[in-house]
Amino acid sequence: MNKEFKVLALPYKIWLGIFVFVPIIAMALIGISNLNSTVTIADLRITLSHFSILYQRSVLIAFRNSLTFAFATTLICFVLGYFVSYEIKRSRVKNKFVILTIVILPMWSNLILRIESLGNIMSENNILKSIIGFNLFGNISGTWMAVLFGLVFTYLPFMILSIYTALEKIDPALEEAALDLGLTPMMKFWKVVFPLSFKGVVTGSIMVFLPALTGFAVPKILSRGQIILIGNIIENKFIYTNYNHGALLSMIILIFIFGSILLITKFDKEGETLL
C-alpha cells in the first residue's frame, strides 16, 4: 500500500524538482555569477559585483516602500479582520460557511481584473460616477492611498480566514470558565480569547505580509507607475533582461519568505492554522 502511494506521489516530486528546486538553485547561481548572453561557459565566474545594486537609491526606496506598504497592509488587515472574524464567530447564524463564502468570493475572480476595475473607479471619470453622480473614491488613482486600499482589499480575506479558523477552535467551555472564575467579558477576551487566537493572527499576518511585500501587480496598476515596490523593480530587471540583478533581488525576497515560514513554525507547531 505504502509503495503504491509513493509511486503516485512521484510525478509531482519530479515536477517539484524540475520547476521549483532547480530554478531556485539556478537563480541563486545567476545572482552571484557573471552569466549573461555574451558570456561563454569558459568565462563563467563567481562574482559578488551584483550586490552593488543593493546600494542603489531606487532599490533602497523600493525596499522601503515594500516594507512600509506590507506592514501597513498587515496592520490594517489585522484590525479590520480580527473584529470581522470575531463577529462571524459570535453570530448566531447557523450556516457560518455562507458568510465565509461571501468573504472569499472576491478571491475567486481574477486578481488583475479586480484591480483594474478598482483602478478604474478610483480614476476621475468612471462608470460608477456616471451611475451614482459622484466620485466614490475621489480621484485617488496613482496615490499611495490607492495602493494601500488595493492591497487591503486583496489580502483581507486571508486574514479573516486564518483568524476565524483559530477562533472557531476555541472551546466555548473555556470562555465560560473564564466568566465563571470572575472575569468580565472584556477581560475574558484579552486573557483567553485573544491569546488563544494569536496563532491565527500570526498565520494571517504572514499570509498578508508576504504577498503584499513581493507582489507587483497591485502597485503597478493602482499607482499608475508612480510608486515602485521591490516587486516592480524585479519585474523590470527581468523585462530588460538584467537577469543577474533580478535573480539576486528575488533571492533576497526569498530569504524574507523563509524567515516568515520559520516564524510560523515557531508559533504553530502543528501547522493547523495554515490553510
Added chain:
Amino acid sequence: MSRKKPLIELIDVTKIYDDEAVVKNVNLTIYQNEFITLLGPSGCGKTTILRMIAGFIKPDTGQIVINGKIFNDLPPYARPIHTVFQRYALFPHLNVIDNVAFGLNNRSYESLEDFFSKEKIDAEVQLLSKEKEIKRKKAINSLIYKEANKALSLVKLEGYAKRKVDQLSGGQQQRVALARALINRPQILLLDEPLAALDLKLRQNMQYELKEMQEKLGITFVFVTHDQEEAMTMSDRIVVMKEGLIQQVGSPKSIYNEPFNRYVANFIGETNILKGTYVKKDVVNFLGVDFKCMGYEFPDNEVVDVVIRPEDFDVVSLEEAPLVGKVIFSLFKGVHNEYEVLVNDQVLLVHTYETYEMNQPIGLAIDPYEIHMMRIQDE
C-alpha cells in the same frame, strides 16, 4: 441544626428551549455545607439547573435566590460560585500553576486586599523586603502563587506546577480544574459530571477524595451525574430528576429504601416492583399471599406498588416459606449470587449468599420492614 441554613433556593424555576420546557417549575432548597447531587438520565434538565445556578443561562420564569438575594440577572463573574466543567476546560495557553492562579490573577487589587487580609500582605512585604524594597502588588503576587501551590498540594499535584496542561492525564487535569475553582474559596462549587471521562478505578478514588475535600473545606457541592452509584457514594442528599421534574429529594438511604415512585425505584439500583393490595392496616397482599408490613398508611383495599430490593429477600426452608419459587436463572457475582426466581408466574430478582441449582425450588420470606409501598402513578 446549624447546617440547615438555606444557601440556594430555586423557586418555581422553568427553562424553555425551542418551545420545550427542559426544567419545569422546579423548587429546591440547597443548604450550607451539604453535598447535593442532581441525578437523572441525560436530558432530564440537571445540567440546565446547574448552568442556571452558575449564571450561564437565565431561567425563563421563577427565581434563583442565593444567600437571600435574587440572582437571576447577575452575570456569572459576579457570583460566589465556581464550576468544575465536564471536560475540565483548562486554559491550554497557560501552565498548571497559572491555570490555578487564573482567578486570583485577574482580580482587582482591592478585592485581593480583602481576600488575603491586610495583615497577611504586610507580613509578606516584611518577608520579601529582606532582599530588596518590595511593593505591595509584588507581595500580593507572591501570595497568589503561594496560595496556588497550596491548592495544588490539596489536590495532590505538587511538583506539576510548571507542566503544560496537555501533558497531564485526565485525572490530573480533573484535579487542576478542581484546584482552579477551590483556590477562590467559593461558597458553592458546581460539578458537572466531572468524573464521567475517568476510568472506573480513578473515578472511585476521586469520589472519596471529593467527599473528603467537601467535608474538610465546608463548601457546598452541587454535583450533577447520571451514575446512581456515584450519587449514592458521595451525596448527603440526592435529587432524582426526570424530564425536567424533580421526582424525589432525600438522603441516599431514604431514596434507596423508600422510593417515591416506580421511576425512582428503577433508577436507583435493581429492584422488584409488584402490584399489590393494601388489605388493611399493616397487611399487604401480593403474589397471592398476605404479608405483614409496617409504616405505611393507605385506604383499605387500595392497589399499590410494592417494592422489594433483591437483597431483602430471606432464603428460608420450603416449609416455612410464604413464597415458594423455582430458580430459572443464576449468576455468580463474587460476593453474592444473583437469581431469577419464578413465583406464581412472576419473575423476582433475588440476591443471596446461598447457592442454588437451576430449577431447584427455593423458599423466600420478607421481613415486614423490608416491604415498601408506593401509591400508583400514571406514567
